[in-house]
Amino acid sequence: MQMPKQNQPQPESKTSPADLFWQQAKAALSGLPDGGLNIAHEAVDRHAVGSHRHQVAIRCIDSTDTPRDFTYLDLCKLTNQFANVLQQLQVVTGDCVFTLLGRVPELYITALGTLKSGCVFCPLFSVFGPEPIRTRLFSGNAKVLVTSRRLYENKVEPLRKSLPGLKHILIVDQDVPPSSDNFWQLINRASGRFTISPTKPQTPALLHFTSGTTGKPKGALHVHNAVVAHYASARYALDLRPGDIFWCTADPGWVTGTSYGIIAPLVIGATLLVDEQEFDPGRWCQLLQSYQVNVWYTTPTAIRMMMRLGIDLIRCYDFSSLRFAASVGEPLNAELVLWGKEAFGIPLHDSWWQTETGAIMIANHSKIEIKPGSMGKPLPGVESAVINHISEHELEIIDAPDQVGELALRVGWPSMFVGYLNDEDRYRLCFINDWYLSGDIVRRDVDGYFWFVGRVDDAIKSSGHLIGPYEVERVLLAHPAVADAGVIGLPDPVINETVKAYVVLKAGYIASDDLKHELRAQARKALGPSVAPREIEFCAKLPKTRSGKVMRRLLKTRALGLPEGDLSTLDSNL
Amino acid sequence: MNQDQIKKEVIAALVEVAPEIDASSLDPEKNFRDQYPLDSIDFLHFVMDVEKRLDAKIPETDYPKLSSLNGAIRYLSIFFDD
Numbered sequence: 001m002q003m004p005k006q007n008q009p010q011p012e013s014k015t016s017p018a019d020l021f022w023q024q025a026k027a028a029l030s031g032l033p034d035g036g037l038n039i040a041h042e043a044v045d046r047h048a049v050g051s052h053r054h055q056v057a058i059r060c061i062d063s064t065d066t067p068r069d070f071t072y073l074d075l076c077k078l079t080n081q082f083a084n085v086l087q088q089l090q091v092v093t094g095d096c097v098f099t100l101l102g103r104v105p106e107l108y109i110t111a112l113g114t115l116k117s118g119c120v121f122c123p124l125f126s127v128f129g130p131e132p133i134r135t136r137l138f139s140g141n142a143k144v145l146v147t148s149r150r151l152y153e154n155k156v157e158p159l160r161k162s163l164p165g166l167k168h169i170l171i172v173d174q175d176v177p178p179s180s181d182n183f184w185q186l187i188n189r190a191s192g193r194f195t196i197s198p199t200k201p202q203t204p205a206l207l208h209f210t211s212g213t214t215g216k217p218k219g220a221l222h223v224h225n226a227v228v229a230h231y232a233s234a235r236y237a238l239d240l241r242p243g244d245i246f247w248c249t250a251d252p253g254w255v256t257g258t259s260y261g262i263i264a265p266l267v268i269g270a271t272l273l274v275d276e277q278e279f280d281p282g283r284w285c286q287l288l289q290s291y292q293v294n295v296w297y298t299t300p301t302a303i304r305m306m307m308r309l310g311i312d313l314i315r316c317y318d319f320s321s322l323r324f325a326a327s328v329g330e331p332l333n334a335e336l337v338l339w340g341k342e343a344f345g346i347p348l349h350d351s352w353w354q355t356e357t358g359a360i361m362i363a364n365h366s367k368i369e370i371k372p373g374s375m376g377k378p379l380p381g382v383e384s385a386v387i388n389h390i391s392e393h394e395l396e397i398i399d400a401p402d403q404v405g406e407l408a409l410r411v412g413w414p415s416m417f418v419g420y421l422n423d424e425d426r427y428r429l430c431f432i433n434d435w436y437l438s439g440d441i442v443r444r445d446v447d448g449y450f451w452f453v454g455r456v457d458d459a460i461k462s463s464g465h466l467i468g469p470y471e472v473e474r475v476l477l478a479h480p481a482v483a484d485a486g487v488i489g490l491p492d493p494v495i496n497e498t499v500k501a502y503v504v505l506k507a508g509y510i511a512s513d514d515l516k517h518e519l520r521a522q523a524r525k526a527l528g529p530s531v532a533p534r535e536i537e538f539c540a541k542l543p544k545t546r547s548g549k550v551m552r553r554l555l556k557t558r559a560l561g562l563p564e565g566d567l568s569t570l571d572s573n574l
Numbered sequence: 575m576n577q578d579q580i581k582k583e584v585i586a587a588l589v590e591v592a593p594e595i596d597a598s599s600l601d602p603e604k605n606f607r608d609q610y611p612l613d614s615i616d617f618l619h620f621v622m623d624v625e626k627r628l629d630a631k632i633p634e635t636d637y638p639k640l641s642s643l644n645g646a647i648r649y650l651s652i653f654f655d656d
Contacts, residue, residue, distance in 0.1 A: 127611050278607055279614040282635050305618065309634045463615060495615055521594035529592070529613045 021381035022414055025232035029267070037201045039227045040079060040115035043266035045196065048076035052269045055243070059291065060105050060274045067291075070105065075112065075266075078187065080194035082113025085186045089144065089168050093118035093197055096140050096207060099252070100124045100133065100147040100156065103261075103274050106172040106183055107252050110146045111262050115205055118197030119144075120221075122207035125253025126151055131475060131526040132217070134159045136209050139421055140219055142166050146183060149173040201225035201414075207421065208255045210355035211459060211468030219421035220355045226259075227267060229359035229381075229415035234264035236379055237351055239324040239366035242269035244294040247287070249275070249302060254465060255355045256328055259415075260297055264359075270295075281306040285317040288344075292321035299329040299464040303336050303348065304494045314343045324366065326351050329464020330496040331452040334373035350375055352450070354438060355466075356430070358415025362450055374449040375442070383410035386444050387435065395432045401446040404453055408435040458552040460489030462497045467531050469552060475526045476501055476533075479519055481509040486542045486550040487533060490559055501533035502555055504541060511538035575628070575654050577647055584646045587623035591616050602643040617641070624650075 015023075030046045031037055047053060057072045070078070091097065097114040099122075101107045107123070114121040122140050124133060133155055137145065142165065147156065149171050157177065160166065169180035176182045199205070206222040234240040238260070246265040250256035265272045273291050277283065279302060288296065306314065325340060325348050332350035340348035351363035352375040362384065364376035378384045386405040388396045398405045409416075411434050420427045430437055441453040460467040469487035476485040484504035489497030503519065505511060516536045523532035543551040543558075557564050585597045588606065595610055606612055612620075621637050624630070624646070630653060632640070640646040 127613055129611070278617075280638055282638070301615075305614065313635065463613075494618070517589075517593035521592075524592060524594050524611075529611055529616050534615075534619075 016383075018381045018383055018410075018412070021379070022228055022232065025235075025381070026228045026414075029227065029231060032196060032198060034198055036198045036203075037224045037227065038115060038196050038199045039205055039224050039230075039263055039267075040112040041196050042227050042231070043263055044072060044076050044079055044112055045116075047072040047266070047269055052242070055269070056271045057266055058105070058108055058272045058274055059245075060103070060276060061287070061291075062276050065277075068105065070108075072266075075108070077192040078109045079113040079116055080192050081187045081190040082109050083117040083194045083196075084190035085170075086114065086117045086119060086144070088186075088190065091117070091119060091143055091168070094120065094204065095143040096120045096122055097144040097146070098122045098124055098137060098140065098142045100126055100128075100145060100151050101172065101252065102126050102148075103252055103276050104148075104172065105274075106146060108262055108274075109187070111258065112266075115199075115224075116194060116196045118199050118203065120204050120207050121258070122209075122219075123252045123258055124209075125251055125528070125530070127251075127528045127530055128155075128253070129524065129526045129528040129531075130155045130159055132471065132528065132531065134162060135216055136219070137163055137166060139216060140207055140209070144168045144170065146170045146172065149175060149177060152180065153177060199224050202418070204418070206258060206358075208258070208355045210255075211466050211471060217468060217471065218423065218426060220417040221419050221421060222358045222415060223418055226358045226415035227263060229413055230259050230264040231267045232381065233353075233360040233363075233379060234260060234268055236367070237349075237360040237363040237365040238264075238295055238297060238326055240265060240268050240270055240295050244268075244270040244323075245273055245292055245321070246270045246295045246297070247273040247275075247291070247293045248297040249279075249284075249299065250297070250328075250464075255358070256297070256464075259359055279305065281309045282313075285309070285314055288319055288322060289317045294321055294323045296322060296325045298325070298327055300327055300332045300336060301329070301463045301495050303327065303332075303340065306343070307336075307339060311339070311343055319344045319346075322346060325349065326363070328353070328360075330461045331373070331375070337370060337372035347372075352376070352440075352452070354440075356417045356436070356438075357409065357413070358417060359413075361409060361413070371445075371447070371449045374445070374451050376450065377448050378450075381413055383412075384408065384450070385410070385435065386442060387432075387437070389432075393432060395435060395437075402443055404441060404443045406456055407438040407440045407442045407450065408432075409438065410434055411436055458488065460487075460497050460499055462489060462492075462499060463495045463530060465530060467499060472499060472501065472523065472527065472531060472533060473550070475523050476503060476519060478526075479522055481505050481515060482519070483507075484542050484550075486552055486555050488552050488556045488559065490535075490556070498535065499531070499533045500535040500537065500559070502537050502539050502542060504539060575650075577651055580628070580647050580650045580654070581643070583627040584624060584640075584643060584650070587620050587627055590623050591620045600643055602647075605641045606643075607641065628654075630654075 170183040209217045248261040349364040364370040472487040473485040483506040486502045492498040543554040639649040
């Protein structure tokens with residue numbers, strides 16, 4: 001994988017308080033002997049030779065509720081073995097290694113072994129359908145995929161011919177299908193010694209796909225220097241300390257699952273609790289109690305589903321080990337913050353960041369008082385502003401409090417993405433002068449707390465994930481009955497927004513419940529359940545601009561019964 | 575309500591949530607989520623649909639008992655017997 005051209009603006013060279021914050025964080029890391037920097041060295045190897053070496057690094061609870069422990073020393077050896085496997089397979093620095101896995105030990109071994117080898121790690125969401133998987137493997141130019149037999153046979157094998165660059169499939173189960181290798185056989189034959197690739201702070205390390213409103217998903221690339229922000233933000237925003245038991249419930253396919261589900265807790269020297277099973281509110285309470293979790297990072301959707309258990313039942317559990325709980329993915333409403341305090345004995349801290357920012361930027365962090373319902377304040381290393389666009393190249397910073405505008409961050413934090421794969425234009429559009437434009441609309445109150453208002457674009461926030469409407473529309477349009485489709489997010493009490501599709505049928509097709517089922521089935525098979533529409537409504541036509549774009553904003557305001565606003569671009573014939 | 579009626583409604587609720595499921599290939603003892611890509615919201619909607627179809631209120635703590643076809647039938651049969 002080549003580094004995209006560095007065309008984002010560089011911050012002015014002066015030592016600001018923000019710079020000092022990151023410099024101090026960097027000083028807490030050890031670096032490679034030759035002055036380089038490698039995430040896996042910071043997360044594993046430096047602990048494996050120090051006082052943490054016999055400490056449990058990862059405690060994996062499998063599908064039978066049995067814990068399996070890996071010390072930092074174990075993890076060091078296993079990740080060395082995986083890095084050697086990549087070398088034997090002639091996978092070289094810059095090549096991309098993908099995973100399509102749940103939260104299983106092989107995920108962590110692959111991620112960290114890949115980083116040791118100098119390759120780029122890209123996790124995929126295992127509930128994705130074949131279409132998003134194919135798009136991401138193709139545009140990320142995947143050379144290796146680590147997955148399970150079931151996921152491979154159901155989702156990847158049929159695509160294999162369309163992915164000539166995908167040279168190696170490593171299967172984590174004992175029985176492997178043809179044209180693939182057994183992960184553990186390769187690991188067991190490989191040496192446990194490995195010299196980490198001499199990566200530099202700006203060497204590509206992580207690739208995370210995120211959804212846009214048009215076109216293909218965007219592959220946001222991060223470099224090894226991101227580890228500085230992973231470390232500092234987990235210390236500061238999550239109050240995570242060495243020796244803590246930390247549980248991040250995010251799926252490994254999303255950026256949180258890597259930044260805080262793998263890297264940050266290990267860099268700090270915590271013990272990472274990993275639960276292989278799917279969400280079950282009662283079990284989660286049991287896990288918090290039994291494994292004496294100290295710091296918990298979860299999502300509003302999970303909290304809302306736990307609320308359904310009822311406060312009396314939740315309070316039967318002992319959460320006395322829990323010191324800090326935080327949430328990410330979508331705004332944590334004030335009621336949830338207060339409910340959290342009643343249920344768990346400590347309040348829930350909301351945090352805000354994006355795939356592109358690589359780490360927490362704004363939070364009700366450990367050093368400030370929580371304002372329930374707010375995003376919190378920027379971390380000390382983060383300079384933020386509320387801005388108005390004047391033109392494509394010009395912005396205006398709004399200093400007055402309580403004004404609504406787009407959230408912008410001044411470039412220069414260590415985990416800022418360095419490019420979108422194969423899409424320099426899209427990357428460039430994210431910046432004006434030395435400000436990164438987040439696409440989120442916010443207001444900042446008089447005390448400096450930010451409050452989420454909405455998105456600039458039509459992206460849908462559902463269960464903590466960003467869904468691009470075009471990706472969903474494209475799949476619906478592939479059905480022979482569909483003439484046109486418009487996809488929006490509608491408010492949902494549990495998952496923040498639910499995906500709803502408006503579908504115009506071709507002449508000769510009759511709207512029916514059976515056809516709705518057929519369209520939903522097709523979308524779920526192609527996209528997976530979290531991305532596919534949960535509701536479909538047939539309509540005679542869609543509101544469009546004169547240039548032919550679906551006016552999703554108008555679909556949404558109409559669905560919600562809100563004022564329609566400026567309709568100057570609406571094609572009056574539609 | 576007899577077991578056949580319960581089975582019919584459970585399958586109908588499952589297919590309502592996940593219309594891609596071919597009920598004839600369902601392994602009745604196996605967890606739904608080990609057979610099909612269902613997320614936790616699907617499972618919640620499935621239980622809520624079962625409640626609606628059978629006019630029953632299932633306590634949240636009992637939801638995991640409905641995670642396979644036979645598990646759901648066993649649980650709901652006792653539920654209606656009581």
